[in-house]
Amino acid sequence: MTTSASLTIADLGSPAQRDRRRRMLDAAVELASQGGFDAVQMRAVAVRADVALGTLYRYFPSKIHLLVSALAAEFERAEVRGRDEAVPGGTAGDRVMHLLAGHTRAMQREPRLTEALTRAFMFADASVASEIREVERLLTTMLTRAMAGSGRESDDLAIAGVVADVWLASLVGWVTGRTSAEDVLRRMDGAVRLLLP
Amino acid sequence: MTTSASLTIADLGSPAQRDRRRRMLDAAVELASQGGFDAVQMRAVAVRADVALGTLYRYFPSKIHLLVSALAAEFERAEVRGRDEAVPGGTAGDRVMHLLAGHTRAMQREPRLTEALTRAFMFADASVASEIREVERLLTTMLTRAMAGSGRESDDLAIAGVVADVWLASLVGWVTGRTSAEDVLRRMDGAVRLLLP
């Protein structure tokens, strides 16, 4: 099993192993926060996590696996955090925009980190499919939760998918300096207005 | 000028230079068609284009610049080809889907090439902004042309933007083996139906 996938928490037996995994992900996030994608160098991650290079590769088969796993971990935290409180907003569109605006602001606060995680996500190839699916699952969960109660739930999944796509594409635009943060929100607002009138 | 951008045709004086540029782009596309992103190795491109490595880097500052420029060239050809004939279809939605279906089929026929170009496009950082903008411009041009005559032209640009985003995100999904080619079209169909009812 898990021939090409990263080791997940479920795969890890001992507390020491969970701790190692956490340290590696934390190290990756710290380095990314400071210097972006290029600063996340595998040797540096290993040193900072106090782990051998071979061990890092045993847990995460590539730099991309590592970063996408870090993204999944961040989304997981966000999803858990928001699980119990209702999203504010009168209409489904308002609630979705509230959610997106919150995440967009959070990512603006950590531009380097966002650049690293977004680029890793976008560059990932087929071997990272399971990690990517996890990220998609978390994102869709958060969006459909915000949309719930619109009346036409049947389209919710499709709409959430489109919104997620537009959001990712906008983030890529922001990361590459083509669009400003306000543009991201404007674009999302336009898309949401079209999709959830 | 063009400190970090690729050399465009406009920058090139002599026919010999235009020819070199063409050869390099062709070599990149051929290698990508055969082995995808990883097979586009700068040394191999230089050899196949019969050009020194330094020359390749003078024309294209990085592998990503090279591949995104190749993508722009492909889109350019497509845009020129479709410029004079009307897109078939009764409604704006039908015409957009006709266009997308055509491109999607074309990309399916060259999966390795599509993988290489799509991943390069998505991995690009800020230094590739101008090349990326060119690709976006061409794509938006083709889409708005297909949509023209819908009645609500004012939203056309925003809608074209959303459609382009969804298409790119879907392509990424296809390239990474997460979604099938039919899924791409299904997703596009869903998005277009939501946006151009």
Place this chain on the structure above:
DNA sequence: CCCAGGAGTGGAACGTGTTCCTATTATGGC
């Protein structure tokens, strides 16, 4: 308690993108 086997360490080595340097060749103005 002991041992077999898995997990982790430390570091060398390799491949490919990128940079850099020198010698050679085109090119355009006189």
Place this chain on the structure above:
DNA sequence: GCCATAATAGGAACACGTTCCACTCCTGGG
């Protein structure tokens, strides 16, 4: 035709992701 200058060739060198050892350490079953 000749020179100054830019462009190209050829290739060494470097950086970082990745692989691969040989060795040590830990852990759980007997």
